[in-house]
Amino acid sequence: MVRPLFAFLAVAAFPSAALSQQAPAPGAPGKWAVSGSASGCIAHTTLPQGTIVSVLAGTGQESLLFLIQNPSWESLEDGSRHELAVQLDGGSKFEFEAIAKTELDSDGPGLMFAVPPGEADGARFIAEFAKAGGMAVDEDGEAIASVRLTGGGSAMTELAQCMSRLWSGGATAQQAKPRAAIKL
Numbered sequence: 001m002v003r004p005l006f007a008f009l010a011v012a013a014f015p016s017a018a019l020s021q022q023a024p025a026p027g028a029p030g031k032w033a034v035s036g037s038a039s040g041c042i043a044h045t046t047l048p049q050g051t052i053v054s055v056l057a058g059t060g061q062e063s064l065l066f067l068i069q070n071p072s073w074e075s076l077e078d079g080s081r082h083e084l085a086v087q088l089d090g091g092s093k094f095e096f097e098a099i100a101k102t103e104l105d106s107d108g109p110g111l112m113f114a115v116p117p118g119e120a121d122g123a124r125f126i127a128e129f130a131k132a133g134g135m136a137v138d139e140d141g142e143a144i145a146s147v148r149l150t151g152g153g154s155a156m157t158e159l160a161q162c163m164s165r166l167w168s169g170g171a172t173a174q175q176a177k178p179r180a181a182i183k184l
Helices: 002-013 120-131 152-167
Strands: 032-037 040-046 052-058 064-069 081-088 093-101 110-115 134-139 142-148
Touching: 032 152, 040 152, 052 152, 081 110, 081 120, 110 120, 120 152
Parallel strands: none
Antiparallel strands: 032 040, 040 052, 052 064, 064 110, 081 093, 081 134, 093 110, 134 142
């Protein structure tokens, strides 16, 4: 119960500028891009089938937010809760309560869930996500997304470096040169 509430509150508190970061160019499917602002950092990739996977880290937030969006998910109702099972290639199955968000950006509606890296299961999910070549997401036993996720380790490293710069008072995204997309 606390995790979905946190995810909902974190989305409300997370600056819209970070949520509206542009995905890699259409000609670059499967590449991760990492960017940041004074209030947080985001790693995201656009996959060939139109699914966008984002990992958001906000300053002062205790959890990373994972957002999976797809323009074809028009039936999602904003704020509805969804029990998800996330299976990472070669790893464990994790269960999350996600919150549907329909008014985020032009990438379409999505499902967002919180992953607390300070908890054992959260740390294990992040470690497995960084190594995973793919991810399958089910709701009530039905597959809703199956995506290839190569390069997640580099993306998570870049995300951590972005947050480290923010916490240490380093350059924000507006002051630093934009990072190129991470080639997979």
